[in-house]
Amino acid sequence: MRPYRILVTGSRAWDDVLTVEGALAVACYQKVPAVIVHGACPNGADAIASRWTRTHRVIGLTEEMHPANWQWLGKRAGFVRNQLMVDLGADLVLAFIKDGSRGASHTAALAERAGIPVRRFEVHG
Numbered sequence: 001m002r003p004y005r006i007l008v009t010g011s012r013a014w015d016d017v018l019t020v021e022g023a024l025a026v027a028c029y030q031k032v033p034a035v036i037v038h039g040a041c042p043n044g045a046d047a048i049a050s051r052w053t054r055t056h057r058v059i060g061l062t063e064e065m066h067p068a069n070w071q072w073l074g075k076r077a078g079f080v081r082n083q084l085m086v087d088l089g090a091d092l093v094l095a096f097i098k099d100g101s102r103g104a105s106h107t108a109a110l111a112e113r114a115g116i117p118v119r120r121f122e123v124h125g
Contacts, residue, residue, distance in 0.1 A: 003062070007085055007116075008038040009107035010045020010096030019121055020048040023094050024061040025118075028091040032060035035089060040065035045096035045104070084094055086114055093118040099125070 006027050014020070028034050036053040038046040054065045066085050070078035082103060086093075093116055095108035108118045 001033070002105060004028075005088075005092075006033040006034060006036050007090035007093045007111065008036060008045060008049040008051065008096070009082065009085075009093060009104045011098035011101035011104055012041050012046075012123070013101075014045040014048070014098050016095045016096075016123070016125075017048050020045055020094075021052050023119065023121065024049060026055075027092055027094060028059075031091075034060065035062050035064050035072075037064045037066065037075075037085055037088070038061070039078070039085065039103075040067035049094075052098040056092035074114075078103045079106060083110060085101050086110040086116065092114050092116070095120045097122045099123075 019104055036049055048120045050063060052060050059114050066081050068081040070077045093111040095104050095118055108120060109118060111118050
């Protein structure tokens with residue numbers, strides 16, 4: 001059985017832990033085994049998703065990280081990484097967008113164009 005793939009994208013400034021954890025819990029309900037895919041940012045939504053996934057490995061969750069190669073690709077590294085994560089496929093995208101976060105908004109738009117369902121969580125200020 002192929003694992004259910006959940007792509008998490010979000011602002012580096014996202015700090016609402018409960019929203020990310022709750023969205024992941026709902027998305028994973030009766031969907032294990034599941035893979036949580038994210039961009040491996042050290043803070044924000046990616047970091048929250050990573051911590052949550054590691055604490056729930058026992059129920060059949062794994063993590064797939066795709067850090068951007070800023071050194072090699074420069075300013076476009078995040079956009080290249082986002083396209084790669086979408087191209088690898090997902091069953092669902094959880095997008096945590098704070099103050100119009102360009103990266104998370106970009107990933108959500110790419111996923112929608114690819115026909116992947118997107119759940120957006122947006123905050124301003």
